[in-house]
Amino acid sequence: MRLVIARCSVDYAGRLTAHLPSAPRLILIKADGSVSIHADDRAYKPLNWMSPPCTLKEGDGDVWTVVNKAGEKLIITMEEVLHDSSHELGVDPGLIKDGVEAHLQELLADRIETLGDGWTLIRREYPTAIGPVDILCRDADGGTVAVELKRRGEIDGVEQLTRYLELLNRDPHLAPVKGIFAAQEIKPQARVLATDRGIGCVVLDYDALRGIEDDKLRLF
Incomplete structure (x- = not known):
């Protein structure tokens, strides 16, 4: 730097x-x-x-x-x-998320269909040269989607996702990669910037995700 x-x-x-x-x-x-x-x-x-x-x-x-x-x-x-x-700062170990944000990522990854019918998870914490993408998944058409998760969605989060998308779209095995900015609350300025850059915005209800019954092992 x-x-x-x-x-x-x-x-x-x-x-x-x-x-x-x-x-x-x-x-x-x-x-x-x-x-x-x-x-x-x-x-x-x-x-x-x-x-x-x-x-x-x-x-x-x-x-x-x-x-x-x-x-x-x-x-x-x-x-x-x-x-x-x-100054040479070296490789940053990355942000350690607080309990709510980490749990939000875990819940959404487990219920990735929340983003759309037919969506499937590729990986949580998908590694890139500048840090891990929260969630990498595929939409119903098989297209790659990078999801950045925040409790409060602000401009910095959109900028972060923009940098991830720039890198991911250089990979011919993944490209084209679309972006989803997901948060419990998205600030108007962040929504405008995301829309301008072709990034989708999704407001997540943490309590609703947390309260979904796990029916994976249920027979009735």
Whole structure:
């Protein structure tokens, strides 16, 4: 990971345009190819960002240009660099889910037909180079579907699923892979972003899943 603190202005050119006037900001360039611009507020949320895969070119005149595969651009005009350092973080062991989220994954995997008649489970915690996909399954037509589960569905979860889909769709044995963002509650902004990226949204009732009777061993 590369950390750059600089006085800079930022312009985004893509499906819309946006401008951040000159100010001191933190720029994160991560090993997965993402670039994000942060202020000293807004908690973890960036002011602007470019999701992977994208390329960063540090051009002449202190202008950095980040371009994604859709041709969208993030243009960072550097005025003064206050700090620039790189750190090797290695492979992250991943998030240990809390009891509710882990149980939600277990319940949905066991009742994958909740997502649709004829759906079948491939695997829970399907491994990728950037972490495990919560659930990988097949729909009634045999198509591969990656499911990301959250208790509360926010933009970060959609971004996470987007990165998984990018990797999974490089595998000819799985592609094309669709995405489902499933949560007990999905924030409106997350739903808009997911819909824009062709990702389906499913609101899950944890209590209803937990209360389904297990009839696998019943004869009547």
